[in-house]
Amino acid sequence: MPRKKAKSKEPEESEEQRKERLRKLLIARRQEIIREAKNEIGKFIRGENRQLAETALDDGDWSVVDLAEDLNLQKLTVHKQTLNKIDEALRKLNEGTYGICEDCGSEISEERLKIIPFAIYCVDCMEKREELEKIEREERGI
Numbered sequence: 001m002p003r004k005k006a007k008s009k010e011p012e013e014s015e016e017q018r019k020e021r022l023r024k025l026l027i028a029r030r031q032e033i034i035r036e037a038k039n040e041i042g043k044f045i046r047g048e049n050r051q052l053a054e055t056a057l058d059d060g061d062w063s064v065v066d067l068a069e070d071l072n073l074q075k076l077t078v079h080k081q082t083l084n085k086i087d088e089a090l091r092k093l094n095e096g097t098y099g100i101c102e103d104c105g106s107e108i109s110e111e112r113l114k115i116i117p118f119a120i121y122c123v124d125c126m127e128k129r130e131e132l133e134k135i136e137r138e139e140r141g142i
């Protein structure tokens with residue numbers, strides 16, 4: 001009896017399995033970011049306030065970041081933005097609109113999602129946007 005060829009590197013994955021895998025990936029990324037944010041905050045806040053800040057982050061309360069923005073903690077702002085994107089991706093995963101470009105409605109390639117699991121634009125649209133931003137910056141003379 002001929003054995004089934006195991007030629008494809010990636011095993012067949014059902015839609016449910018794919019969702020589950022992506023969900024885990026996004027949640028892991030989320031935890032990683034919160035950990036980094038805590039580290040970042042820890043550098044600037046000490047003692048009791050630090051404990052408060054860390055608890056706030058666990059609860060998803062990023063008002064401490066607004067505070068941090070006063071301290072010019074740009075890194076934290078980036079963390080917060082990424083976290084928002086991850087939450088958005090998780091929401092889309094639940095809704096079944098995950099992996100669809102917000103601009104043109106086409107599917108974002110699996111390779112791109114592997115690198116940026118919270119991407120909301122396909123490569124083409126992302127490049128277009130970056131191009132536009134560049135032009136805008138130049139026009140404003142920045």
Ligand SMILES: [Zn+2]
Nearest residue numbers: 101104122125
């Ligand atoms: Zn697109």
